[in-house]
Amino acid sequence: MYKILKKKELAANIYLMDVEAKRVAKSCQPGQFVIVRMDEEGERIPLTICDYDRSAGTVTIVFQTVGAGTKMMAQLNEGDAFHDFVGPLGCASELVNEDKESLKSKKILFVAGGVGAAPVYPQVKWLHENGVDADVIVGSKTKDLLILEKEMEAVAGNLYVTTDDGSYGRSGMVTQTIKDLVAEGKQYDVCIAIGPMIMMKFVCVLTKELGLPTIVSLNPIMVDGTGMCGACRVTVDGKVKFACVDGPEFDGHAVNFDEAMRRQQMYKTQEGRAMLALEEGDSHHGGCGNC
């Protein structure tokens, strides 16, 4: 069992948890993820690693309640435990393995959308600890959904916050901020974009035009997360890749986003049904037209 030592609601329906998982905490790197199961009957839910404390043996996860599984998970409290917590899975961010000196000469731009701020944070923090200050754009639908602003501010070079509705920081999508920064004369060698698939797609369309190499982190459907099931396959540069062992980071300009987004919809009907059943409990017996 993997005990929850801390729980915090970062924004409406977005939760942070520190979980005791010694092996994961000892070996994880920025860019990797975990798979959790809340109880014996739970589904396997992949989540990105937001932070880790090697000496305390804890791993920080951040998740948004999107389906029945994450909604039930949000009901867990400090002192409760996950039945399973496996990882770290996937490859570490490429930055981690790069030569530290050449890294220092690089101008790096991170683009985080929504809960994507969680997986971006450990990368920016790692760079900061290694003497590299990267610029970070954090985008959110609205002010109330913005997460990790203070934490990010502490480790980023320049932090640019933008909200779709203009309720806080800059106004508009993250792509607008990228355009603005470039127009201001900022130059970057590489961009790392993590967020909803649709955001990553449009960031990549823009950065391709700008000639800015872009890395994205994909979150497709997964079952085992160790290279066994092939559910997470994505097409990158015309070739089939498994996000769990070859990724989750890929060259954003080579990813077939339309296919990836389509594949994410695979179980939407079943997920919708599960959500209705959870919300309505015994009162839900079908025939509503939504299930």
Add this chain to the structure above:
Amino acid sequence: MDVLKKVPVREQDAKKRATNFEEVCLGYNKEEAMEEAARCINCKNAQCIKGCPVAINIPGFIEQVKNGDVEAAYQVISESSALPAVCGRVCPQESQCEGKCIRGIKGEPISIGKLERFVADWARENEIKPEGAKEKKGKKVAVIGSGPAGLTCAGDLAKMGYDVTIFEALHEPGGVLVYGIPEFRLPKVDVVAKEIENVKSLGVKIETNVVIGKSTTIDELMDEEGFAAVFIGSGAGLPKFMGIPGENANGVFSANEYLTRSNLMKAFDESSNTPIMRGKKVAVVGGGNVAMDAARTALRLGAEVHIVYRRSEEELPARVEEVHHAKEEGIIFDLLTNPTEILSDEKGWVTGMKCIRMELGAPDESGRRRPVEIPDSEFTMEVDTVIMSLGTSPNPLISSTTQGLDTNKWKCIVADEANGKTTKEGVYAGGDAVTGAATVILAMGAGKAAAKGIDEYLSGK
């Protein structure tokens, strides 16, 4: 009684079982088992033992069944096998022990598999456990993977007195026995979990949720956690796809994914939290045991199911019994047929599969006649789900993170067949990680050989 014929085994009716996930074969009762055992002529130079990858003393245990002493029979089997209830169900006996049975020359061979199953089931129902080690050796061995190879290796080492810990990547131990082979062929709670309990009762510890190569490495296990030797039984790996257009359409799955959802995550049960596609018309591409398992699972989930295989029935790699059961249940075999493209609608969902008819030409390097396309024989099969069951390629997680562990040109771990020895000192390997996808019993044989190899290595230290 006709001594030339096997005592028939009771099975669930084909029509009934096509709609449930309960076990197909019901097994022998004691009377039937004793009657079948009486057919054994107890050959001096028993060929059946030579056909068994773990060399069970087959005439020895059958003799005990004949006498009605099932507990004694169980202890004979336990000397060689840690998983008799599994093997009695899933071994390809026709090409191993039963294939060599002298009785089989003139009539039907002894039903060794069904007898083994009877003995194991009887022992479980009567709570007979295998005997553990009398003395401890005080040395730690790590076993990676809790499938048939790992469980066998761990069980044997524990019996020798070693302190064994199994590391399993998934949340439940059992490997392919749990995620791969369906409930109707191998019940999980009654059979698999109990056999694993038996291995644990020998003193073996199992740590789940540890991905070797990620959570920790073999080098760390040996240098920091004090393991004197390591056995790698990590299994097959990444599913293969055909590389034809449309393969990433919604509704195309690997057999591994489909079976893992149904078996490990229990998605066949409506109350499971894990979803599975319940197609109306399903094509399973491939002809092995895994293809049969996927097809029969889809059938039970309510689909019309077609097995699409490019060679003829004779070349089907699946066990004869599985093909027979599949046919009885109503699986349609489209043989000498090869998919060329998967078609989908504007939203990307599968609507059909373009196929071409094949015929058999000259034998290829595998000795099987090579299938060649018949010109202008393309046709479209209307399906909403396609399951690719084409085998697997090795998982690089361990080989890429272990210093000095060599792999061959197929990226399988190089290990000596006789003792499991790899190119790295103290590290042994066996099962699908070494051979590529094979059978449960071959993996067990490799686990057994490696346990012996590890014992020799550690005894010499």
